[in-house]
Amino acid sequence: xxxxxxxxxxxxxxxxxxxxxxxxxxxxxxxxxxxxxxxxxxxxxxxxxxxxxxxxxxxxxxxxxxxxxxxxxxxxxxxxxxxxxxxxxxxxxxxxxxxxxxxxxxxxxxxxxxxxxxxx
Amino acid sequence: xxxxxxxxxxxxxxxxxxxxxxxxxxxxxxxxxxxxxxxxxxxxxxxxxxxxxxxxxxxxxxxxxxxxx
Numbered sequence: 748x749x750x751x752x753x754x755x756x757x758x759x760x761x762x763x764x765x766x767x768x769x770x771x772x773x774x775x776x777x778x779x780x781x782x783x784x785x786x787x788x789x790x791x792x793x794x795x796x797x798x799x800x801x802x803x804x805x806x807x808x809x810x811x812x813x814x815x816x817x818x819x820x821x822x823x824x825x826x827x828x829x830x831x832x833x834x835x836x837x838x839x840x841x842x843x844x845x846x847x848x849x850x851x852x853x854x855x856x857x858x859x860x861x862x863x864x865x866x867x
Numbered sequence: 868x869x870x871x872x873x874x875x876x877x878x879x880x881x882x883x884x885x886x887x888x889x890x891x892x893x894x895x896x897x898x899x900x901x902x903x904x905x906x907x908x909x910x911x912x913x914x915x916x917x918x919x920x921x922x923x924x925x926x927x928x929x930x931x932x933x934x935x936x
Binding site: 766767768769770773796798803806807809810813814816817820824 | 894896903904907908910911914915917918919921922925926928929932933
């Protein structure tokens with residue numbers, strides 16, 4: 748029930764066309780990094796307040812790491828959607844303007860290189 | 868009255884809206900605030916559940932829209 752309330756909030760990230768994209772895995776780069784940042788900031792808060800960094804405030808460490816992982820997943824989703832959109836637009840442009848993307852004639856090195864006359 | 872005399876009087880009148888550093892208490896690390904601990908763990912569990920639910924919905928949508936299911 749709560750999920751159906753939250754989904755419209757997060758749905759703005761991709762839009763309707765974005766839903767046909769493959770979603771990122773639960774484990775993804777942004778998630779790992781941001782949850783690590785959250786964990787480190789919890790430990791930093793412990794250290795600043797003269798508490799043992801790893802053993803104290805485990806609930807804080809878990810909460811901040813979770814928030815980081817969650818935000819990272821949605822950032823990865825938005826990142827994939829953005830790159831897919833840019834790729835699609837680029838390929839459409841290439842298709843519409845083939846005269847700008849003609850394959851260049853390729854010459855081998857043997858044809859370009861001048862004959863070698865050593866001067867010893 | 869001098870300025871410092873006015874200030875010292877202010878210590879005794881501790882109205883809401885301002886805190887005097889002379890009256891705050893030290894952190895009590897021996898007795899954790901169990902409400903806050905419970906809220907933190909509960910929010911974490913909720914977020915993890917939300918994440919897994921959202922992921923499975925996304926995977927399902929992807930399969931349906933690309934006729935893989």
